[in-house]
Amino acid sequence: MEKVNFVDLATFCANRAKEARSAWGGKYERTHYVCILEDNTVKYSTTPHVLRDAYQCILMHERSEIPISNLYYWYEFEYINPEGCVLASDLGDDFSLASFKRKNLASFIELRCKGNFLYSNLNIQKVWELYSKIKDIPTETERKLVVDLFEKDEKIFELEEQIKDFSFANQLLKQERDQYKELLDEIKDALRREE
Numbered sequence: 001m002e003k004v005n006f007v008d009l010a011t012f013c014a015n016r017a018k019e020a021r022s023a024w025g026g027k028y029e030r031t032h033y034v035c036i037l038e039d040n041t042v043k044y045s046t047t048p049h050v051l052r053d054a055y056q057c058i059l060m061h062e063r064s065e066i067p068i069s070n071l072y073y074w075y076e077f078e079y080i081n082p083e084g085c086v087l088a089s090d091l092g093d094d095f096s097l098a099s100f101k102r103k104n105l106a107s108f109i110e111l112r113c114k115g116n117f118l119y120s121n122l123n124i125q126k127v128w129e130l131y132s133k134i135k136d137i138p139t140e141t142e143r144k145l146v147v148d149l150f151e152k153d154e155k156i157f158e159l160e161e162q163i164k165d166f167s168f169a170n171q172l173l174k175q176e177r178d179q180y181k182e183l184l185d186e187i188k189d190a191l192r193r194e195e
Helices: 006-019 048-053 124-134 140-194
Strands: 027-036 042-045 056-065 072-080 086-088 090-092 095-099 109-113 116-121
Touching: 006 027, 006 048, 006 056, 006 072, 027 048, 027 124, 042 048, 042 124, 056 124, 072 090, 072 095, 086 090, 109 124, 116 124, 116 140, 124 140
Parallel strands: none
Antiparallel strands: 027 042, 027 056, 056 072, 072 086, 090 095, 095 109, 109 116
8 A cells, every 4th residue: 555645635634724614613723733653653743744754643723713802722633544534533433532612722632432521631642642542442431441540640740740840949949048058157157257
């Protein structure tokens, strides 16, 4: 089978998205290109060059709207599978991507199964990582358990980063305290010598 030219196909889809009016209205802003390699490594770019080595890809067409007075953003998704078939937000096997409007903020990306919410994140790489882990799991209960573990792992990682930041800040404060202590000792010694 001939390799799919994801760059040309994605460029065509982006131009089509730019020209087409969204079903939800709104103004086309830009397309974000998500390259997925055969080993499920994810690369992200605002230009289609990243898709040269893609095994499959996701296009995130960003839209904006001002319904009354606030600016809202959301994404329309297109998934291009390894065979080059373009699917609107459908990842296959009952999984899909969705986005909801967020006022003045980036839009969360939702992973859904059979229309039911499973997980959301601002980072498409995290969403794809979870999808890769649960796409072959047959039951909803097992999927929910894996999603729960995935979220807990993320929280643990986040807390570990906060601890590192706190430890670093604490170390800096201790160094600053020691410097002030040395300075005070030097001032005390100088005052004693003057007496």
